[in-house]
Amino acid sequence: MRVQFKTSYDTDIRLFKDRYQLAWYAVLGATLIALPWLIDVFMLGEITNVLIFAIAGMGLMILVGQTGQASLGHAAFLAVGCYANVILQQRAGLPFVVAFPLAGLISGVLGALIALPMVRLHGIYLAIATLAMSVITEDIIIIAEPLTGGVGGLFAPDISLFGYVINRYGDPAAFYWFTLAVTLFCVWIYRNLLRSPLGRAFAAVRDSEVSAQAMGVNVPKTKAIAFGVSTFITGLSGAILGHYIGVFTPEAFNVLVSIQLLLMIVVGGLGTIHGAFFGALVIALLPTGIGMARDWLAANVGLTTTAIPGLETATFGVILIAFMLFEPMGLYGIWAKMRTYFELFPFYRQGMFVRQKSYLKTERMR
Amino acid sequence: MSLLSVRNVTMKFGGLVAVNDVSFDVEKGEVFALVGPNGAGKSTVFNLISRFYDPFEGEIVFDGENLLDHAPSDIAQLGIARTFQNIELFENATVLQNMLVGRHTHRTSNLLSELFFLPSVRRAEIAHRRAVEDAIDFLNLHAYRDQLIAGLPYGVRKVVEMGRAMAIGPKLLLLDEPASGLSMEETQDVAFWVEDIKKIRGITVLMVEHDMHLVASVSDRVMALADGKRLALGTPQEVQNDPEVIKAYIGAPDDEQEAA
Ligand SMILES: Nc1ncnc2c1ncn2[C@@H]1O[C@H](COP(=O)(O)OP(=O)(O)O)[C@@H](O)[C@H]1O
Ligand SMILES: [Mg+2]
Numbered sequence: 102m103r104v105q106f107k108t109s110y111d112t113d114i115r116l117f118k119d120r121y122q123l124a125w126y127a128v129l130g131a132t133l134i135a136l137p138w139l140i141d142v143f144m145l146g147e148i149t150n151v152l153i154f155a156i157a158g159m160g161l162m163i164l165v166g167q168t169g170q171a172s173l174g175h176a177a178f179l180a181v182g183c184y185a186n187v188i189l190q191q192r193a194g195l196p197f198v199v200a201f202p203l204a205g206l207i208s209g210v211l212g213a214l215i216a217l218p219m220v221r222l223h224g225i226y227l228a229i230a231t232l233a234m235s236v237i238t239e240d241i242i243i244i245a246e247p248l249t250g251g252v253g254g255l256f257a258p259d260i261s262l263f264g265y266v267i268n269r270y271g272d273p274a275a276f277y278w279f280t281l282a283v284t285l286f287c288v289w290i291y292r293n294l295l296r297s298p299l300g301r302a303f304a305a306v307r308d309s310e311v312s313a314q315a316m317g318v319n320v321p322k323t324k325a326i327a328f329g330v331s332t333f334i335t336g337l338s339g340a341i342l343g344h345y346i347g348v349f350t351p352e353a354f355n356v357l358v359s360i361q362l363l364l365m366i367v368v369g370g371l372g373t374i375h376g377a378f379f380g381a382l383v384i385a386l387l388p389t390g391i392g393m394a395r396d397w398l399a400a401n402v403g404l405t406t407t408a409i410p411g412l413e414t415a416t417f418g419v420i421l422i423a424f425m426l427f428e429p430m431g432l433y434g435i436w437a438k439m440r441t442y443f444e445l446f447p448f449y450r451q452g453m454f455v456r457q458k459s460y461l462k463t464e465r466m467r
Numbered sequence: 468m469s470l471l472s473v474r475n476v477t478m479k480f481g482g483l484v485a486v487n488d489v490s491f492d493v494e495k496g497e498v499f500a501l502v503g504p505n506g507a508g509k510s511t512v513f514n515l516i517s518r519f520y521d522p523f524e525g526e527i528v529f530d531g532e533n534l535l536d537h538a539p540s541d542i543a544q545l546g547i548a549r550t551f552q553n554i555e556l557f558e559n560a561t562v563l564q565n566m567l568v569g570r571h572t573h574r575t576s577n578l579l580s581e582l583f584f585l586p587s588v589r590r591a592e593i594a595h596r597r598a599v600e601d602a603i604d605f606l607n608l609h610a611y612r613d614q615l616i617a618g619l620p621y622g623v624r625k626v627v628e629m630g631r632a633m634a635i636g637p638k639l640l641l642l643d644e645p646a647s648g649l650s651m652e653e654t655q656d657v658a659f660w661v662e663d664i665k666k667i668r669g670i671t672v673l674m675v676e677h678d679m680h681l682v683a684s685v686s687d688r689v690m691a692l693a694d695g696k697r698l699a700l701g702t703p704q705e706v707q708n709d710p711e712v713i714k715a716y717i718g719a720p721d722d723e724q725e726a727a
Binding site: 110111113114290293294296297298299300301302304305307308309311312313314315316317318319320326330372 | 517519538539540541542543544548549551555556557558559560563564567568569570571572574576578581582583584588589592593595596597600631635
């Protein structure tokens with residue numbers, strides 16, 4: 102095991118713990134940048150999809166994992182980001198470099214405003230309110246047909262970055278790099294939040310609203326800000342998603358997508374950035390994985406499974422239940438245990454991650 | 468002028484009168500203890516000062532400010548820090564992060580500067596860290612700095628909660644049963660800390676405590692409550708020897724009970 106000697110307060114503030122960690126992430130970063138030369142176009146598209154999901158996952162994670170507020174309506178903000186980005190470009194004639202961040206901001210401001218009346222709700226009530234909001238958003242998009250194309254949907258134009266035109270199919274590598282850059286930006290601001298007063302206020306609200314209040318944290322305001330930051334990031338993801346899928350209708354952002362996003366971060370591991378990425382890998386690659394498994398089964402065992410409807414959803418459900426039962430910390434939990442196992446080898450013992458039971462909170466106030 | 472002045476405060480929960488027309492003043496620089504049997508209304512007094520509840524009647528003035536004009540999240544800013552009888556720490560955060568939340572009232576940055584972690588945010592973080600390290604030194608919490616609360620023993624959690632309250636840099640510290648559930652040695656530590664908080668740090672302390680030995684050794688004045696009513700107020704000796712107080716603790720003699 103590496104022992105780290107801390108010599109200044111800055112050690113706990115900077116982004117990378119030490120040189121080893123920096124080196125690991127440098128290797129990972131270099132691999133990600135070099136990816137278009139390492140894998141084929143199809144897989145590159147899949148990985149781009151993973152990144153888009155990971156961005157949305159980080160957005161939702163800030164709300165659910167960091168601040169402890171449930172949302173079953175985040176697909177609505179994917180939609181807001183997606184539609185705003187395209188409408189700003191096509192109708193308002195704004196260039197992509199302006200429309201894209203503006204779409205995120207619109208989604209963020211809208212999220213914070215919508216949150217204001219909802220922040221006094223807890224748990225299941227908040228989940229239901231966000232669900233309702235998601236349904237209403239879908240309806241509004243359909244009603245606002247002149248602007249949104251109604252049920253017919255919209256075409257996303259090619260991305261134009263300072264005169265350089267990126268088409269998702271014509272230039273998959275550039276599309277991937279752009280998505281990667283946005284992903285890294287989101288990771289960076291997420292990390293910055295975690296090491297700032299606001300990120301700690303989020304955690305305070307998540308773990309004990311009463312004592313957060315006693316520490317001077319304005320709980321409703323903090324929740325609204327969490328909604329805003331969360332929906333800003335989700336909106337950015339939606340804007341890229343629009344260009345990725347090319348044609349979109351309100352259907353692409355229905356309630357099932359919201360639920361999928363929530364399940365994704367639970368499977369990935371709540372409360373960590375890693376969790377958003379692990380969850381995105383599972384959710385974005387699962388259809389491809391199941392497709393490959395089907396082909397393999399058909400070719401080698403002679404079993405045809407294409408007749409089974411809803412196989413993906415069912416598989417995902419089984420995975421989710423398995424995680425709830427055996428690994429509540431999600432894939433991140435498994436990863437953390439493996440890492441510790443190797444760091445401490447051969448001294449790892451079972452029960453190392455078992456937490457002490459919390460004490461009764463009989464007098465707990467809400 | 469007193470630092471904290473509670474005047475004729477009454478609090479009702481449905482039909483239950485938890486605090487009944489209670490008045491007391493806490494002077495600057497003293498340790499003031501609230502004692503009384505379970506359910507006497509001591510924690511409710513704390514929660515009223517924290518503004519978790521609106522009193523049915525009465526007034527609470529702190530340092531010239533009418534507390535009833537303020538929201539619960541303004542109370543820390545005014546200089547009142549507190550702990551909870553049933554420990555309310557942020558379970559999934561480290562000791563250090565918990566104590567840094569105590570610095571929230573000293574936050575100088577805003578959403579944008581924090582998202583981009585501007586140099587000013589970094590400088591402020593280091594200043595917050597210094598203040599927190601000071602509390603860590605004071606309470607000897609070095610060994611637990613980077614541990615999650617969820618894995619800490621009960622006694623340590625109590626101390627962390629005190630540390631988090633001190634990180635606020637308060638004028639008045641409310642401690643709700645700081646020694647309940649602690650061992651003899653740990654209780655002794657609490658006694659020393661309360662003494663130092665008053666003498667070295669110059670922080671006024673209002674505390675609820677059952678351990679009469681601890682109360683007698685650290686407090687300047689004591690108020691006894693029973694059934695929401697004030698029974699006695701004075702030095703620890705005076706209150707301990709007050710016939711009303713003895714009656715409330717031991718119960719009324721048989722004949723009086725029959726008469727009632
Ligand atoms: N939030 C609440 N709702 C209803 N009753 C309460 C509430 N808080 C306290 N009480 C009641 O008020 C009385 C005083 O409680 P408390 O102040 O906690 O007593 P203690 O002196 O033991 O700290 C008790 O009878 C308790 O049951
Ligand atoms: Mg109590």
